[in-house]
Each structure stands twice: as C-alpha cells, then as structure tokens.
Amino acid sequence: MLLLLLLLRLVNMADQNKTGTEGKLFSEILSPSELFAARSRSHKIPVRGQKDFFPNDSDEQRQRLEQSLNEHWSLTSEERVERLGNLVKAIWIPSDQIVELQSPAGNVQVFYRDLPLSIQDGYERFLSSATVSLQQYQVFGHLKRLGYVVHRFDPSSEPSSYAKQLNLPQSRDRAGRQLKRKRSPSPTATCSYTEAQVESTIEKMEEDKCSLEGDDAKKLAASPDIQTATTSGADEGRSWWMTDDLGASDKELHHSPTSGSSRWDFSSIPFPDVGSSERHPSCLAPPEPSLLPGDLTVGVCDIASWRRKINLRMVKMSSKEQKREKDKRRRRWDVNKDREVRRCRNWAEYHELLARRQRKRKGRPAHLWNREVTPLHDPKQPISTGELLDKISVIKSTHLLEGASRLKGSEQWRICFNVYQPDTVVDFKKSNPGKPYSRMCVCSFDGPVPDLRAIKLLAFQSGDIPVVFAVVDHGDISFYTFKDFQLPIDVFP
Amino acid sequence: MQAEFRAPRRRTRVQEEYEAPLPVSLRPEERSLFRAELINQHVLVWDPEQIQKIHNQGFFGKGVLSRARPDHSISDQWEEHEGLFLPLVSQARYEELLRWAGATLSAQGLDEEAVNQTLLQLSQPIGTEDLRGEGQMMNGQEGPGPEDEASPCTERAGPEGGASPCTERANPNPDSDSFSDFDSEPGPGPGSGSGSLVPGPGFVLVVSDSEAAVQIREVRRTPLSLSEYLQLSLEEAFFLVYGLGCLSVHMHQEPLSIVQLWRKFRSLHPDFVSSYAAYHHFRSRGWVPKEGGGAKYGVNLMLYRKGPPFYHASYSVVIERADDAFEGSVLHPFSWRSLAALSRITASVSKELMLCYVVYPTDQSEAELDSPECLSRLKVQEVIVGRWVSSRERAEQDDI
Numbered sequence: 019m020l021l022l023l024l025l026l027r028l029v030n031m032a033d034q035n036k037t038g039t040e041g042k043l044f045s046e047i048l049s050p051s052e053l054f055a056a057r058s059r060s061h062k063i064p065v066r067g068q069k070d071f072f073p074n075d076s077d078e079q080r081q082r083l084e085q086s087l088n089e090h091w092s093l094t095s096e097e098r099v100e101r102l103g104n105l106v107k108a109i110w111i112p113s114d115q116i117v118e119l120q121s122p123a124g125n126v127q128v129f130y131r132d133l134p135l136s137i138q139d140g141y142e143r144f145l146s147s148a149t150v151s152l153q154q155y156q157v158f159g160h161l162k163r164l165g166y167v168v169h170r171f172d173p174s175s176e177p178s179s180y181a182k183q184l185n186l187p188q189s190r191d192r193a194g195r196q197l198k199r200k201r202s203p204s205p206t207a208t209c210s211y212t213e214a215q216v217e218s219t220i221e222k223m224e225e226d227k228c229s230l231e232g233d234d235a236k237k238l239a240a241s242p243d244i245q246t247a248t249t250s251g252a253d254e255g256r257s258w259w260m261t262d263d264l265g266a267s268d269k270e271l272h273h274s275p276t277s278g279s280s281r282w283d284f285s286s287i288p289f290p291d292v293g294s295s296e297r298h299p300s301c302l303a304p305p306e307p308s309l310l311p312g313d314l315t316v317g318v319c320d321i322a323s324w325r326r327k328i329n330l331r332m333v334k335m336s337s338k339e340q341k342r343e344k345d346k347r348r349r350r351w352d353v354n355k356d357r358e359v360r361r362c363r364n365w366a367e368y369h370e371l372l373a374r375r376q377r378k379r380k381g382r383p384a385h386l387w388n389r390e391v392t393p394l395h396d397p398k399q400p401i402s403t404g405e406l407l408d409k410i411s412v413i414k415s416t417h418l419l420e421g422a423s424r425l426k427g428s429e430q431w432r433i434c435f436n437v438y439q440p441d442t443v444v445d446f447k448k449s450n451p452g453k454p455y456s457r458m459c460v461c462s463f464d465g466p467v468p469d470l471r472a473i474k475l476l477a478f479q480s481g482d483i484p485v486v487f488a489v490v491d492h493g494d495i496s497f498y499t500f501k502d503f504q505l506p507i508d509v510f511p
Numbered sequence: 512m513q514a515e516f517r518a519p520r521r522r523t524r525v526q527e528e529y530e531a532p533l534p535v536s537l538r539p540e541e542r543s544l545f546r547a548e549l550i551n552q553h554v555l556v557w558d559p560e561q562i563q564k565i566h567n568q569g570f571f572g573k574g575v576l577s578r579a580r581p582d583h584s585i586s587d588q589w590e591e592h593e594g595l596f597l598p599l600v601s602q603a604r605y606e607e608l609l610r611w612a613g614a615t616l617s618a619q620g621l622d623e624e625a626v627n628q629t630l631l632q633l634s635q636p637i638g639t640e641d642l643r644g645e646g647q648m649m650n651g652q653e654g655p656g657p658e659d660e661a662s663p664c665t666e667r668a669g670p671e672g673g674a675s676p677c678t679e680r681a682n683p684n685p686d687s688d689s690f691s692d693f694d695s696e697p698g699p700g701p702g703s704g705s706g707s708l709v710p711g712p713g714f715v716l717v718v719s720d721s722e723a724a725v726q727i728r729e730v731r732r733t734p735l736s737l738s739e740y741l742q743l744s745l746e747e748a749f750f751l752v753y754g755l756g757c758l759s760v761h762m763h764q765e766p767l768s769i770v771q772l773w774r775k776f777r778s779l780h781p782d783f784v785s786s787y788a789a790y791h792h793f794r795s796r797g798w799v800p801k802e803g804g805g806a807k808y809g810v811n812l813m814l815y816r817k818g819p820p821f822y823h824a825s826y827s828v829v830i831e832r833a834d835d836a837f838e839g840s841v842l843h844p845f846s847w848r849s850l851a852a853l854s855r856i857t858a859s860v861s862k863e864l865m866l867c868y869v870v871y872p873t874d875q876s877e878a879e880l881d882s883p884e885c886l887s888r889l890k891v892q893e894v895i896v897g898r899w900v901s902s903r904e905r906a907e908q909d910d911i
Contacts, residue, residue: 393756
C-alpha cells in the first residue's frame with residue numbers, strides 16, 4: 019500500500035564515545051543496566067534562568083553559562099530509547115522515493131537493503147532537493163507538532179475548474195448518492211430505464227446543464243412530455259408503497275430494502291424542481307392521480323408567476339438608501355412646476371428664458387471643456403454622490419482569478435501541503451479528508467517575495483482554499499497570506 | 512479566497528461636522544469652481560473660502576503651516592465682540608506684531624519717520640461700524656482676487672466674507688498684500704497687484720494687559736497677517752480637475768488644460784500614472800486616500816472612511832505596478848525582511864496592509880500614456896497581506 023511520508027522519527031544510531039567502552043563492540047540493544055539507566059534519566063528540561071543583559075566577565079556568569087550549555091548538550095545528545103517491539107519496519111524504495119511501512123504507522127526504523135539507516139543517511143536521502151527540501155520538512159514538522167494534519171498537495175487530484183462548474187460529487191461507490199442525482203430535473207423519465215441507461219442519461223443531462231447552448235433546451239423541455247407519456251405507460255410497474263416484497267419493485271432499482279409496514283416511498287415519487295434556475299417549462303403537468311386523495315382531479319398548473327417570486331434576494335435598505343430612493347423619485351422634475359416657466363406668457367418669453375439660462379450656464383472654463391480631454395464631471399450638474407462615484411469610476415477593479423488560468427506553472431512557486439485543522443481529526447479519513455483548512459507554499463526568508471503573478475498562479479491552483487506562505491528563516495517560520503480583496507463602495511449621501 | 516472586510520474604527524472624540532463627501536455641490540446655484548497655482552512643483556490654493564471648501568468637503572490637501580487642515584491663525588483664541596468674531600491677542604503680542612511690521616517696512620526702504628506714521632495709523636482702535644464697512648470695501652476691492660481678472664471662477668459674494676459673525680473663520684483678511692511683504696517666496700501669483708505699503712488689513716481684538724476684572728477689548732488692525740494656504744498633492748489636484756471638473760490650475764497666470772496638466776505632472780513624478788490610477792480608484796469607491804503615510808508608516812497612501820477626523824485609517828496602501836503577465840514589483844522591490852517589517856508596523860497601528868497593483872495592458876503605447884484617457888484601460892487589483900499564527904489557540908478561534 020502506498021503511504022505518504024507521514025511520520026518519520028528515526029532512531030538515533032550515531033555512535034557515541036562512551037568512556038570505558040573502547041574495546042567493546044557497539045551494541046544497539048541495551049544491557050539491563052543501561053536500560054535501567056536510560057529509564058531513570060531525569061526528564062527535566064533545563065530551565066532558562068533570568069537573562070543577563072551584557073557579559074560582565076564574572077566567574078559566576080561564566081559558570082552559569084557553562085552549566086546551561088552542558089545541560090542542553092546532554093539533553094540533545096541523549097539517545098532515544100525505543101522498545102524493539104514498538105518499532106515498525108519500513109523499507110526505503112529510492113526509485114519511487116517512498117518509505118514503505120510494513121504495518122500501520124508508529125515509530126519507524128527504516129531499512130534499505132536490509133540495513134538500518136541512520137539519521138544522517140535519512141537526511142541525505144529523504145531531504146534532497148528532488149523530494150522534500152529541508153525547509154519543507156521544517157514547516158511540516160512545525161505544523162505536525164502543533165497538531166495539524168498535513169498532507170502533500172497533488173495538483174492533479176484537485177478538480178479542474180470545469181469540473182467545479184459541474185459541481186459533480188466526487189465519485190463514490192455508493193448508489194445512494196446517485197439516487198439523489200436522479201431526482202432532478204425530470205425524474206419520471208428515468209424511472210423505467212435500467213441503471214446503465216440512467217447513468218448515461220444523467221451524464222448527458224449534466225453536460226446539457228452546463229453547456230449554454232439552446233439546443234438542449236429542447237431535450238429538457240421534451241422530458242416533461244415523456245413524463246406525461248410514460249405516466250400512463252408504466253403504471254403497473256410503479257408503486258408508491260414500499261412492501262417487503264422486493265421482487266415486484268426491483269424494476270425500480272431504487273428501493274433501499276426496509277422491513278416494516280407499507281409507507282410512502284418518497285424516493286420514487288417525482289417532485290418537480292421549481293426552484294432550479296435551469297430552463298423550465300412554465301407549466302407543470304398534473305401529478306399522478308394515485309397520489310391524490312379521493313376524487314380530486316388537478317389540471318395543468320401554470321407556475322410562471324410563482325417562478326418569478328422565488329430566488330429573489332431581499333434588499334434591505336437602510337434609512338439613507340430609502341431617503342435616496344425618495345430623492346430620486348422626487349427629482350423627476352416637471353417643467354410645468356418651474357415658477358419661472360409659469361411666468362412666461364407665451365412661447366417667445368419661454369425661449370427667452372431658455373436663452374437666459376443658457377447664458378448663465380457659462381462658467382465652463384474653456385481651457386477645461388474646449389479641449390480634447392474634458393473632465394469626467396461638470397460641477398454644474400446636480401448629481402447624487404452615488405451617481406457621481408459611478409460616473410468617475412473609469413478604472414476597473416480586477417480579482418486574482420482573472421487571467422490566472424493562462425499562467426503557466428512556475429518552478430519557484432508551488433503548493434506543497436494541504437493542512438487540516440487539528441480538531442477535525444475526528445471526522446478525518448485518509449481516503450476522504452474533505453476540504454483542507456489551507457494550503458502551504460514553502461519558501462525561504464532569503465528568497466524573493468511572491469509577485470502578483472505568483473499570487474495569482476497559486477490562488478488559481480488552490481481554488482477556494484486560502485494559500486499560506488510559510489517563510490523559513492533557519493528554523494523560525496512565519497506564515498503570511500496574500501488575499502484577494504475588493505474595497506467596498508462607501509457612499510455618504 | 513477573499514479577505515474579510517473589517518469595519519473601520521471610529522475615533523473616540525469627533526469634533527468636526529461632516530459637510531459633504533466631495534466639493535461638488537448637489538445644488539447647481541452654488542459655484543464650485545476653484546483656482547490653484549502650480550508653483551515650483553507644488554499646487555497651492557490661496558483663497559481662504561476655497562481652502563475651506565476644498566478641505567472640508569473631501570479632505571483634499573494640507574495646510575502648509577498646520578498638521579492637517581489649515582487652521583493657522585494669528586491667535587488660538589477667538590471671541591465674539593459686538594457681533595463680530597475676531598481673534599484675540601494680548602497687548603504685548605500686539606506690540607510685538609507692530610514691531611515686526613515696522614521692521615518689514617524699514618526693510619522696504621521707508622525712513623523711520625514714515626514707519627512710525629504708518630504704525631500709528633495702523634494701531635488706531637476701530638469702531639465696529641467702520642469695521643463692517645471696511646470689510647465690505649476690502650472684499651469688493653479684492654473681488655477679482657489675487658489673480659488676474661480673466662478667470663471667471665473667483666467671483667465672490669460681496670459682504671459675506673467680511674464681517675459675518677457666523678462663520679468660524681471670519682477673519683476678513685486677504686492674503687494678497689501680506690504675502691508680498693511677508694513671504695520671501697519668489698513670484699507668487701497673488702498680491703503684487705495693489706502694491707500698497709500697508710501690511711494686511713486684518714482685524715484683531717486686542718486685550719489690554721490691565722489687572723482689572725473686566726479687560727477692555729479693542730478692535731485694531733492686524734499689523735501682520737500670517738495666512739496659510741492649502742497645498743494639494745499632484746494626485747489630489749488632478750482628481751479635482753479631471754474627475755470632478757471643479758478646479759483650474761494656473762501656471763504663470765495661464766490656465767492649463769487637462770492634457771497639459773497630465774503631462775506636466777508626469778514630468779514631475781515618473782510614476783504619476785500608477786499613483787494617480789490608485790488614487791482615482793479609491794476616490795471612486797468613496798474612500799479618502801491621504802498621502803503622508805510615507806513618513807509615518809512607510810507606505811504610499813492611507814485610506815480613511817469619510818475622512819481623518821472621523822475614523823482611524825483602515826488601510827495602509829502600497830502601490831505597485833504590474834504588466835499583463837503580472838510580473839515585476841518594480842516600484843517597491845520587497846524582500847521578506849522588508850515585508851515582514853512593514854507588516855509588523857501596520858499591525859501594531861491596527862491597520863491592514865494592502866498592496867494595490869495597477870495592471871497595465873501590454874499593448875499600451877507611450878503615446879497613449881500621455882493622455883489621461885489611458886486610465887480606462889488600467890485595472891486595479893487589491894491584495895491584503897496578513898499574518899497567520901500557527902499556534903493552536905489562535906487557530907481555533909479564527910479562520911485564516
């Protein structure tokens with residue numbers, strides 16, 4: 019089974035110069051006394067005392083420093099002792115660049131051609147530039163120790179933008195999911211088909227849904243006709259009631275076998291999807307008469323007016339907006355309401371008034387208005403702030419994904435890991451981890467900062483998951499995000 | 512994934528009233544045509560009324576003697592006196608001002624006799640009726656303004672500017688004369704017209720230094736007026752000219768057309784197109800971008816909602832240009848070190864760091880860039896830079 023590099027804890031097998039063991043053969047397996055000594059080691063982490071701010075050449079200071087350094091040294095040089103039985107054997111396969119674990123993960127002892135690898139070997143082989151760089155490992159280790167779940171990022175396993183558009187469920191072997199798919203948009207048409215045919219119809223419908231051509235409208239529009247046609251045809255094969263007798267209903271294929279008394283089988287009753295935004299006939303065929311109580315007969319239903327009322331978003335206007343709406347309505351200016359116009363007794367006077375007003379309108383400075391480029395707005399014109407802002411918006415705003423699809427990949431900027439939050443471990447399954455919390459791109463502190471191109475490229479590859487840049491500075495890691503943003507319009511009337 | 516919009520933080524004490532978002536009135540009767548001079552690479556507005564309008568309605572520009580709004584005046588205290596609102600100066604201060612005026616006059620070549628005469632004339636107490644009349648005349652006199660009479664834009668309402676008790680800045684104090692005396696700047700446009708020897712006819716309220724409980728206040732002329740003018744940045748000036756059509760910029764008494772202004776500004780600032788595109792974009796979103804973030808926060812612009820007196824700045828903006836292939840950070844070559852430093856500073860002042868990329872189409876020629884019409888082909892991409900802390904407590908609380 020192919021496993022990703024999840025946990026790599028190597029046993030320290032570096033030999034140490036133990037005093038008094040010059041002639042002795044080095045043995046990995048500890049003698050009882052050595053084991054006892056190891057177990058009873060103090061597990062205290064040396065405490066860092068108060069800081070001294072400058073060296074003062076005193077003996078006391080030197081002594082303290084030395085002691086602290088010794089403690090740190092002995093701590094880091096400690097051998098980690100593992101029970102032999104706890105170690106999991108794993109084999110390093112360089113051609114595939116993986117370490118294959120023989121049993122589920124635990125503390126690992128890696129073998130290559132039946133020889134155990136030391137940490138140095140591990141460093142050289144595993145953390146080469148072709149596989150995982152040291153920096154990536156550092157980030158990996160940092161996040162793992164904090165509890166996050168970190169997986170390698172595989173760009174091919176992410177759905178393409180087209181697939182995302184289709185909103186297909188990830189392929190699963192469960193028939194249950196497919197059932198739901200069948201219920202839209204014209205379910206009865208599929209009832210009498212076999213499963214294989216159903217699937218192809220589904221796919222065709224999916225494609226039709228996504229293509230924006232008009233010719234498939236015919237197909238979908240035709241299906242309600244099929245619906246009415248087959249209603250009469252397939253009656254005997256259909257039953258709304260589930261019984262224990264599966265034989266009669268296995269033509270349907272979509273019963274989940276249940277025991278118990280008869281009840282409505284809603285999965286086989288077609289409900290029209292009025293709210294979907296696809297092209298839809300404005301008339302609904304009447305439902306099955308067997309679904310209706312008693313002698314009730316229902317004709318064709320015209321749902322055009324209802325469809326106009328659904329899928330509307332309520333606009334809640336603030337008081338300022340409402341005032342603006344009122345103002346706009348008020349500004350519908352009626353020429354007859356103008357007092358000066360009223361005072362004109364005949365057309366000649368009216369023309370005079372217009373000419374006077376025209377002359378008063380001078381004040382458009384020639385150097386601004388009589389040239390090739392004029393201002394975007396004439397301050398003489400009364401205009402509301404919102405309209406004014408709209409008028410002067412000549413520069414368009416763009417977003418990160420625009421134009422990102424044509425960017426070619428880059429060697430320098432790659433997404434390395436998918437990161438999942440620690441508390442989602444409960445629902446976490448290796449085969450279906452769900453959507454990651456973020457994706458990591460590892461880079462070095464001494465390297466370049468991503469330019470717009472890199473940001474766009476990675477945002478496109480990542481889809482709707484935020485990209486985090488892990489910047490490694492010799493062991494210290496900082497995380498930065500570069501997020502898309504559109505400044506909202508702020509209007510004070 | 513999109514960055515979340517954080518609501519701007521209001522200032523705790525707001526002392527100003529909000530007039531209007533932009534100096535373009537919604538009522539056509541009000542003239543909103545302003546005039547500025549381009550002098551030595553700076554765009555300056557002299558007229559106090561225009562200064563008030565331009566600054567209060569949109570927060571354009573900066574007073575040269577003040578921190579933000581031009582509020583430099585001869586005194587910090589103003590008082591109402593018989594229906595007039597005047598600045599208050601002490602007797603000692605008044606005498607000091609007289610001495611300075613005298614020194615200026617002597618420097619102009621007047622002999623001592625003439626100087627003393629002038630000063631005596633100046634320091635006569637003035638009755639309030641005279642004051643009003645004077646104010647009117649003064650304003651009528653300088654009706655055409657400190658500039659030439661060819662410009663139609665400085666038509667002013669007569670008595671309004673003079674002795675109105677309602678306006679806060681009722682100092683009927685034109686800049687013209689005082690500048691030619693007081694300012695040593697070479698060839699400023701205003702003022703050389705009248706050529707009078709008497710320094711500025713402003714008015715002050717002089718308080719005698721007596722120990723009496725009630726101190727007598729007398730209205731006198733200001734010996735010297737220290738008027739302030741408004742300095743607009745190139746982007747602000749161009750926005751007022753091109754975007755709103757309410758400003759005219761003159762150079763050597765000649766009004767400049769939009770294209771001339773564009774070219775002149777491009778010659779003064781090599782990256783004017785990018786910085787103007789960003790400025791125009793933020794203004795057309797209804798936000799107030801202010802320069803001056805450079806010295807304080809290391810960025811090009813600070814973005815305010817409504818204006819600096821009302822809200823703390825929400826964003827620190829770094830303007831960057833990018834071509835069609837989205838490559839190159841040419842204006843601010845960042846290293847991780849400098850970006851980390853900038854991010855830290857921005858976070859410690861509770862703002863968000865925004866990179867504003869101005870995207871140029873590849874097929875845009877140099878000739879196209881020579882006219883402001885190239886702006887319609889540019890696009891702006893806003894990116895928010897944030898830090899993510901990996902420690903568990905933080906992660907549980909907020910999303911990236």
